Amino acid sequence: MTYLRYIMILAMTVHAADVCSQSRIKADLVQIAYGAFSKNPNIIRSSYAVQNVASDLQIQRSVFDLNSFSELLLRADQYSLLEADPRRSYIEKNRLNTNILNFSAGVRKKIRNGQIAEFGVNYGFTNNNYPFNNFNQPVNTYLGNNKSALNFSLIQPLVRGRGRNIATALEQSYVLYVENAKSNNEYVNSYELWQIGTAYWNYYTAFKSLDIYRQSEARIRSVLSVTKDLVEGDKKPAGDLIQIKADLASQERLTIAAEQELYAAKIQLGKIAGLSSEESLLLDIPENDYPTISQSLYKKGIDQADFIRIAKEERADLRAARQGNEALRQQYQLAENNVKPQLDLTGFFSYGSVSTGNGANDMLSSFANNQGKTIGTGAKLTFTFPVNNNLAKGNLIKSYVTLNDQGVILNNIERTIALEVGNDLNYLNNSVSNLEKAEEITNYNREVFNNEQLRFKSGLTTLLSLILFQERLTAAQLSQLQAYRQFATAIINLRHDTGTLIDADNKGFIIDQNAFYTIPETSNTKR
Template identity: 55%
Template sequence: MLFVVYINNLYGQSKIKCDLIGISSKAFDKNPLLKRSIYTIQDAGADFQIQKSVFDVNSYSGLLVRNSRYNLFDADTRNQFVDKVLKTNTSEFSAGVRKKLRSGQTTDISLNYGFNNSNLPFNSFNQNVGAYWGNHTSTINFSLTQPLLRGRGREVTTVSERVSLLYIENSKKNNEFTNSYEILQIGFAYWNYFTAFKNVEIYKQNESRVRNVLEITNELIKADKKPAGDIVQVNADLANQEKLTILAEQNLYTARLNLGGAIGLSNEESMLLDIPENEFPTISQSEYRNDLDKNTFLKLAKEKRADLKALKKVYEALEMQAKLAANNTTPQLDLTALASYGSASMGNGINETFSSLTSNQGRNMSVGAKLSFTFPVNNNLAKGNLAKINIALNDQKVVNDNLQRNVELNISNAFNNLNNSVLILEKAKEALDNYQVAFKNEQEKFQTGLTTLLNLILFQERLTSSQLEYLQAYQQFANAIINLRHETGTLISQDIQGFTIDQKSFYSIPQTDN
């Protein structure tokens, strides 16, 4: 017995608390669509890093070591000094950095060092210095290239970088709207689960009423106030109600799995969902008023809807790309300023290596400028790209306008559903109250023989239907609240720590300035 109790306690502890805020928060860790949308933002961030790489400092270097042997012709006078083979050793080293500036210029600074010697005992001045006498040269080069037409200016050179930033914002806004939509689906699934749970209770209550009628009928038959054949009708009605209860329990099972699926739970985890804790919102809780204006919700949606903001970022990005494409149709005319400083030294030893850059003898300095011009005669590539980006810009405007149109339609529909759901809920409550009174009166009439069993069963069924319809009206009202929240972009909120969900989002309509 203790073992059984322990197992039951363990199972009870493993239940997942089923409240709206808890399961909505769990969805951020479990729901695959929400997890994937985070990767989209990260991917956009990686694209931005790629575009930043255009302005990275790029270093380069090279090292060359070469040993050559040249067999001299017999008539070569150098044979008497090098024994018919001229041996030459060469070493070259270069290093530099290159960077493209956001203002459009490209800078390049490099250092080149060269060393060579040979077994020929004469230097370039025909002086006898001995074999393998070293010759050192060092040069520092600097260049600055300024585009004059294509690629000129920060507005052009940083387009791709700024476009990537806009697409990061686009991804974030799309992620926000995706989160809102998934929370909306969780809200729908929760209220459906809650309704299914309450439906089971209603059918069980109905079973209890039928059993109560069965007991009354048996007593009346014993008192010879009702015919014995009435019991058959009651038993048939009881069997039918038990069937409906089984169907309601099946619907509850399905609703639990659907809620788990909306959260992102597995089948096993979904089965651990506990009974729903949150009741339906009341009309007073919702802060609903009869004087609500649809236009205020439309205005709110234009300010808050994340998908509208996301498409706006795409349009801004395409506008920037259009300016870049227009710039690329111009010729490329670059002006490059050049400067170099170098020196040379002769001799062996490490001191000669370093003095090759500072030696006064052999010093060489130069400055200059280069103008380069490039322009495809037909320029079809640039013209084609400009045409495509303009088409994309016009197409995006159609997409933006269409979304704006759909938002207006959806707000109108959501607002109308809210108004109707309030009216339906009020009428359903009125009908339920009247059916409860009517059924109670019919029970009393049946006990005194003033009405028939058939009438009692009919009023009982009407009461059950009224209870179910009242519950359905409440579900419609609760769904209308969160749907209007989603359509106006106020279902979830975001701060620097991430997305937050307030329980008021499930219980009250969005508040406007009016």
Template identity: 50%
Template structure:
């Protein structure tokens, strides 16, 4: 017998273990943690952060070193005119070969200057046996030329100064911050949706229990009435009425089961689960919050909550970053209205050498004869006469600044309105919850008394059934009141930006966020 009991116990443990492995624990903190990795809106907003980071890298490319180079080989044949005196020394045509190599390194600094270093080498020969000084050197005697140049350009009007030169980079950095704050707000909003869906699931779960209990009460009433009919204390017709009521209660229980199924899948949808994964959600693990432990105070200051929202809400922080970015774009558009006037200073060094061979190639840069050293400066002016592009972009940017201010003010207005609504909902939900609890207690007492009176023949079946329905309705209303209070807490948390905590890009739900109102000092 002991061996059988032990074997049965082992089977129970194994079954429970397998069951727990196939189920997803429906705990508010755990399902919220799952959502941070699976919710599509959260994932999409995170990708927007990464995209903004790539945008900064693109803007930083403006200040990259740029190396350009080219190599040219050219071979030509030129038929001389009969009157050309070179016919005396060569047989037409005039043949020539040239090899040219050029490279330049360009760098734009964040202080707006542009520096350039360039190198140019040219080798050229022909079958004409005389050089430029009419000296006989023989056919295909090479000429080598090498030049090194350095220039530094300073914009004087358009594009002048570090503030303008780095505008694109600063705008991109602002959009990184903006997307980080959007990510923060999206997390809060999605956790809010999960909280609302969870409380709907929990309400549906508890409501089904109420309907099952109510169905049990009707069955008990049917059994009681059967006994009373057998004892000739109640008419046979009462059984038909109770059977009709039982059938209706069975219908309501089926509807409650359907509501529970829908609520489970909607919770899975909010988390980011598939249909199969949503079916694995276990029974709800968290009960409704209690008013006494929630930290609710009837004299809460709405202005304190509004101040908290201004300090914590990610969407408000994001809109401020967008406003800064739009302002920078406006400053850049204003600068682009100016003509482009650039001052360039340059120095160069070059020399030439004659002859064939690799040693002549290198000596072209250091050969004393034919050496050329110089420097200078130049002014470059460019300005489109109509300048429609710059004027149009300036107008667009100016309007964008004004529009952004409207958007920002509107968001601030809606936040204040939403917090007023949330605090009012919280206060009313507490009052409704207290009244619903009192009402349920009175209806339960009245139903119990009516049962006793029915057994004693002091009341009718119709009255008993009415009190039973009212008691069931009061239970459901109490559940709805608890759900409303629970929703009011997390809604106020979301509106004040105190629902999730942020560490870099890692988020977690603030401890007791689903159970306590924001504690703001």
């Protein structure tokens, strides 16, 4: 039985060691942010949206693809001649048998200035069992007639579809839509990064809050120890022990609540970063401390206009709205053009020749035989116009409405940028003032509590007074911690709303740790 218990204890020890040995996830702000690119579902979906629009652009470019076409025809006809047909006396069983082979191939391409070019080759071979040719000359039955032709045509739109801007309007609009999707992707990444930064500072605040509660608990335990010594020395009444024990129990309850808040903050950070529940629990203690006022480049009296200008230059959602507006403007021009009638001028050229014989040389000579050669050129006009034209008119109205609606969106983004940046700067200024005051109050309360401890040991003050100053110190430390969190949040708020929280390049996105610690640099913030 003892041996079995030893085995069980050993197995449990190995299991516990295995659990503890699981690699912890480093709780570094930049590392978590980079990891979100492969785990955060919103970021992943946004990247798919870019690929989807890129495929739409490829579809639009297919209009200008070089298209080949070909056709092969094999046909055998049998015709029973009428009694009055003079050919009956030359054909067995009075049946005219005709064999036909026809092959055609070519290429067709729409050019980006609106023209359509087509080049093709056609070869035809026929024979029959009639022993005379078309000139009533006696020939062998089933003697082949070869006919070949080269054809080239060019269609030039004169009204609808004329010009490179109209012909490529959809293609160019989707080029802009691709850029629009990339800009939207950048804004989504900035928004998710802003959420990660906010969740990280909440996690760090919860971590430091728990530490403050534990320090407060330790101070109360120290006071309890001192009180016990004073009670044993008949310098304090025994009733003081009950009071300090009650205060300790209350503080222990707050510590338990702080532990729950830390757990919730860790799970929330993992949730936003795209981590699973198991991965979220493996998050290590936070490694990044709060930014300080001195390192943030903050200066009093910063100009709001500078940050609004930066936001209008850098905000990815504003850039996306502008790109979408330009794409819709091009589509509106196309819709306007489609209302016009269609008048096309087609020019064509053909070259062909014929030959007689069943051999391969006879077939090839049909392309270059001087006798029977045919050269043709010409032009034609084609006019098309729907009488009511409701389709084109309806599409024009829809395009007009969509373009103007996008203009409203664009103007609204520009309007809200100024409001958001103004609010961010006001929050930043207040958070700086709040942090400076919180640091001052904490220093005062720490000094007062230390002095009160000395007075309590000397019997010059009451226990209730000492407890009161201890609680004030704890409250001041927590307030200072919240002030730091607000200041850190104010920085990333301003970074996100000015479009400077994340940088994009050809290889992807760049996250600079300074974006979480400094405000955007302007002429007034440069040192």
